[in-house]
Each structure stands twice: as structure tokens, then as C-alpha cells.
Amino acid sequence: MKRILFTSTLAAALAAALFMTAHTVTAAPEGAPAPYRHVVLFKFKADAPKEKVAEVVKAFAGLKEKLPAVLSFEHGLNVSPEGINDGFTHVFTATFKDKASLENHYLKEPAHEEFVKLIKPVIEKVLVVDYVANFVDHGAH
Template sequence: MQPETRTTLRHVVLFAFKDSATVDQIDAIVADFGTLKDRIPGITAYEWGTNVSPEGLNQGFTHCFTLSFASEADRNSYLLHAAHQAFVGTLGASLEKSLVVDYWAQ
């Protein structure tokens, strides 16, 4: 058996928005999230999209964001970075709930 090779750490964030959140508020959050890749060192890739699954199992989560990092240290720096903390601080008025999962890509 070969030893595990860790190459890419994925940070997956799901958002479910409040019914009162406007399209403009949601669009602003999506745009703001997208700026973090240029403002925080260590993010090697970023993508996002909205749920298109026909299964109906998304439990209200509509938006998915995936960030990639080369190391846990880079991910941890991202989490503590002032730009990330400021972004998180803007979510309260619009966000119903979030879900975060990190994993090493296999």
C-alpha cells in the first residue's frame, strides 16, 4: 500500500439565504466572496455555482463555493485573514445557514 499523498486541500462552503435576502444582496455576497482569492495569499483555486440538482436534497442550500489550498497552514491563514473575517461579518443580514467541509482531494 502506498502512503497517502496530500496534494490539494479543498474548502467547500454552502450557503442558504434568508427568504428576505434580495437578489442584489445575494449577488453582492457572491461577488465579495470572489474577491478573496485575489486578496488572500495561499488560495490556489476558486470556483462557485448554484445548485442544479434535480434530487431536491439540498436542504435549502443554493450556493456552493470551493477554495483550494496547498496546505493546512494556507487554509488556516485564510480563515484568520482580516479580509475573510470582514467578509464573514457581512453575511448576517442575508444568510440563513452555512455548511463547511474541508477534505484532501484524492
């Protein structure tokens, strides 16, 4: 019994060590600031017209062209098979140089304020999460 317990413990420890060595979380590449991500999820009202939803998506994507602080932008629909999205259907991610860029050159800009006015009539719920990106180095040892 002790041998089985020892072997199981050793196998688990080796597996954990291999995983940790193969997947090292690192900071941004040397000399580069870590990107600041702004993730927004929308739950539209049940009666929101499809045309209005499409207008909101297009307007959100259009903020990248209007606001140079947005370094990159992507969006998509929730496709998770887990069924725990709480009704959030649309996901948007904008990347900024840093938190100050988001706060001073995005959130306070008239284009963003107009966008917020546009979405209010059709949005039931919004979830926003910001984070500083870490990078996973699969080859670190």
C-alpha cells in the same frame, strides 16, 4: 438453481473487479502535495435581496485576489435534480496547499473576517466541509 446462483455471483464479482481496476483512487501525483479543499454552502434568508446575494457572491470570489493562500476558487448554484439540498443554493470551493494555509492564511485574515460580517445579515445557514483531495485514475490496471 446452483448454476444460476454461481453464474450470478461470478458476474457480480467480475463487474466489481472491472470497476475497481478501471477506477483506482490514488494520492496526489508523485511529489505533489494533495490539495486541501474548502467547500462552503450557503442557504440565504428568504427575504435576502437579490442585490445583496450578488454582492456576497462577488465578495466571496474576490477573496482569491486578496488572499494568496487561495490557489483556486470556483462557485455555482445548486442544480441537482434530487431535491435534497435542504435549501442550500450556493456552493463555493476554494483550494489550498494544505490545512495550515487555510487556518493561518485565510480564516484568520482580516479580509475573511470582513466577509463573514458581510454575510451574517443575509445568511440563514452555512455548511462547511473540508477534505484532502484524492485523485481517480481511470486508466490504472
